[in-house]
Amino acid sequence: MEISAEVLIPASLSTVWGALVDFPHYRSWHPLVEIDGEAEEGANIDYFYRNNVEAPRSMSMKATITTLIPARELRIEMGVKGIVMIEERYLLQRQGTQVRVLHSADLRGLVPLLAGRLFRKRLTEKFQLSIDWLARHLAAKQLLKSQR
Numbered sequence: 137m138e139i140s141a142e143v144l145i146p147a148s149l150s151t152v153w154g155a156l157v158d159f160p161h162y163r164s165w166h167p168l169v170e171i172d173g174e175a176e177e178g179a180n181i182d183y184f185y186r187n188n189v190e191a192p193r194s195m196s197m198k199a200t201i202t203t204l205i206p207a208r209e210l211r212i213e214m215g216v217k218g219i220v221m222i223e224e225r226y227l228l229q230r231q232g233t234q235v236r237v238l239h240s241a242d243l244r245g246l247v248p249l250l251a252g253r254l255f256r257k258r259l260t261e262k263f264q265l266s267i268d269w270l271a272r273h274l275a276a277k278q279l280l281k282s283q284r
Contacts, residue, residue, distance in 0.1 A: 137248040139256055140240035141264035145271045147278065149207040149228055152235045155270060156210055156226055165273035166266050177204040183214055220247040239267045 145152055155165055157175035167189040173181030183199040186192065199214035208228055215221035220243060227238040241263070248255065 137243045137252040137256060138240065139243070139260045139263060140238060141260055141267055142236060142238045143264075143267045143271050144231060144234045144236055145274055146234050147274045149230055149235055151274060151278075152228055152237060152270070153207040155274060156228075157204070165270045167269050168262060168266060171199075175201065175204065175210075177201055181212070183212065215245065218245055220245040237267050237270065239263045 155161075159171040159173060159175055159181070163170050168186050170184040171181050172184075173179055179201045181199050181201060183197050185195045185197075187194055197214045199212050201211070202213050202223070203209055203211035203225075210226040212224045213221065214224075222241055222243050224241045225239070227240070229236045229238075241259070243252070243255070243259075
């Protein structure tokens, strides 16, 4: 099952990329996820997910950064083989003075097979929420920077 969401952010590639790989400050822009670990290809990280913005950390899993191409692509794989495996992706592309951020995931296994129709809409909304928050976060940082 494939899900995706995208947003255009009026910022530089390095600014957007910096936010995506700044794991200690992930929660400052991502309403649902926290990540502990190093932003390096092949690194094992701790991935914490919550179902809504106000909830405490509700689900924790080990994950691996499978692809890390600076200012271009971040892929993280996690899950339980056979039950549900998730490959989450962020792809960045410069479009004029903006950066197109595509946030997507491929879900495989028994859970997506049986409940994919129930999950697709909800997960797509949550993916859109997270990158919309990223856009607002970076816009606010840019505004503060310009006021100095």
